[in-house]
Amino acid sequence: SKFRGRGLIQITGRANYKACGEALGLDLIRQPELLEKPQYACMSAAWFWASRGLNTLADAGQFDKITQRINGGQNGAADRQALYARALKVLA
Known part of the structure; x- marks a missing residue:
């Protein structure tokens, strides 16, 4: 699909x-493959995170709600969750 993940x-x-x-100021309809470039892959993730209000959920520790908004499921x-717990130990 042209607009695959x-x-x-x-x-x-x-x-x-x-x-x-x-x-992001990009023509992703004509050039969807731009999201395969590292800088745009990162920028698209930041856009998604911000546009879905995920910082607020992250600050509140709402891991399941974040997963739901990104994945549409669990x-x-x-x-x-295991990787997150591991990351918290490293970052603490």
């Missing part, structure tokens, strides 16, 4: 590509 958070679908492209949540 790309970027660090896996932007998917034409509507998200359009919204992300508008926010697939792989246990693995992510």
Whole structure:
């Protein structure tokens, strides 16, 4: 699919590509592969995170809600929770 998952958070679908492209000043409809470039992959993840209000949830420790907003479900949540706990120990 032309608008398959790309970027660090896996932007998917034409509507998200359009919204992300508008926010970043990129024509992602004509050049969806731009999200494969490291700088745009990172920028798209930051756009997604900010546009979905995920900082507020992160500050409140709402891990399940963040997973839901990114994934639309809880697939792989246990693995992510374990990695998150590990990261907290390293960063503390």
